[in-house]
Amino acid sequence: MGNRREEHYRRLQMVLKWMLAVNLILVGIVVMLGVRTAVLSREVKQLAEQLETVAPDFGGGTDGESDGLSGIETDEPDESDEGSASKADQSTESTTAEDLEVNATEEESDEEQMTEEPTAEVPATEASVTEPPNEVGLRNYIVCLDAGHGGPGGKGATSPLDGRIESHDTLKLTLAVQRALESYSDITVVMTRTEDVEVDNGVRAQIANDANADLFVSFHRNSNTSGDKGGVEGWIHSSNPSDSRAAGELILAAMEKVGVTYNYGVKSGTWDEPDVNYKIIRLAEMPAVLLEVGYLNYARDNELYDQNYEAYGRATAEAIYTWLKDWVVR
Numbered sequence: 001m002g003n004r005r006e007e008h009y010r011r012l013q014m015v016l017k018w019m020l021a022v023n024l025i026l027v028g029i030v031v032m033l034g035v036r037t038a039v040l041s042r043e044v045k046q047l048a049e050q051l052e053t054v055a056p057d058f059g060g061g062t063d064g065e066s067d068g069l070s071g072i073e074t075d076e077p078d079e080s081d082e083g084s085a086s087k088a089d090q091s092t093e094s095t096t097a098e099d100l101e102v103n104a105t106e107e108e109s110d111e112e113q114m115t116e117e118p119t120a121e122v123p124a125t126e127a128s129v130t131e132p133p134n135e136v137g138l139r140n141y142i143v144c145l146d147a148g149h150g151g152p153g154g155k156g157a158t159s160p161l162d163g164r165i166e167s168h169d170t171l172k173l174t175l176a177v178q179r180a181l182e183s184y185s186d187i188t189v190v191m192t193r194t195e196d197v198e199v200d201n202g203v204r205a206q207i208a209n210d211a212n213a214d215l216f217v218s219f220h221r222n223s224n225t226s227g228d229k230g231g232v233e234g235w236i237h238s239s240n241p242s243d244s245r246a247a248g249e250l251i252l253a254a255m256e257k258v259g260v261t262y263n264y265g266v267k268s269g270t271w272d273e274p275d276v277n278y279k280i281i282r283l284a285e286m287p288a289v290l291l292e293v294g295y296l297n298y299a300r301d302n303e304l305y306d307q308n309y310e311a312y313g314r315a316t317a318e319a320i321y322t323w324l325k326d327w328v329v330r
């Protein structure tokens with residue numbers, strides 16, 4: 001029994017020793033780990049400090065590069081001078097590389113701007129920055145309206161039917177066209193006359209030229225010796241310019257929709273001499289059309305004229321606006 005007990009104690013001691021040893025080892029491991037983490041954290045701190053001390057150099061370097069490349073970036077130096085020292089400290093630990101990439105892309109875009117700007121048209125870039133495109137890129141259309149004849153010495157034709165005077169009729173219609181055209185916010189209307197006054201045909205053309213008009217439209221009324229026909233027609237330059245022709249055809253078609261006895265269409269030159277031009281058409285330096293709106297000595301045309309001159313005016317304005325959008329670059 002005694003041996004057994006001794007042996008039992010020995011075994012117990014052995015077990016206890018082992019347990020102690022294991023404990024010690026475990027404690028040792030824990031201590032080691034603790035020390036290591038402490039050391040590691042110290043190293044991390046040191047590294048962080050090193051990075052902090054190095055960081056301003058990085059920041060300065062990149063700023064310098066971007067400044068050198070961009071040149072026009074006046075904002076960047078201000079930022080880095082005033083507040084980016086702390087910014088750089090915060091960011092360099094984890095995002096230095098990212099920042100560099102960002103800077104690189106920024107530099108690329110700066111370079112693109114640099115290379116694009118000299119080739120781009122200066123007015124366009126300046127304008128697009130400061131003002132909305134509608135007010136800059138798109139100037140108003142300019143239309144010159146001419147009421148044919150006028151004044152005591154310029155009555156034009158007189159009707160044998162009712163004594164009506166061409167210059168009075170043309171002013172009525174032209175003022176109606178003016179009213180309708182001025183309802184378009186992007187059209188400027190220039191009139192050669194708004195009252196019963198005499199204006200030289202050369203002066204009328206000069207008014208249109210001085211205004212730099214996009215279109216010149218002269219309104220007249222027709223007459224003949226027989227008085228057996230009615231209808232509307234237009235006259236353009238003998239060289240038959242397609243823009244003037246288009247304007248005349250659009251206006252005549254619009255009047256036809258309102259109601260005319262006949263549409264004779266657009267012709268070039270003059271009635272008896274195709275190579276000779278009406279003076280205002282010859283002198284006008286823009287697309288120009290002279291309209292004969294019905295015959296003074298044809299009763300039905302006078303009826304239609306008196307009924308419809310306001311409607312003719314609106315239809316003419318619509319046609320002119322259509323023409324301006326089709327033919328004028330602004």
Ligand SMILES: [Zn+2]
Binds near residue numbers: 149156166220221
């Ligand atoms: Zn006339």
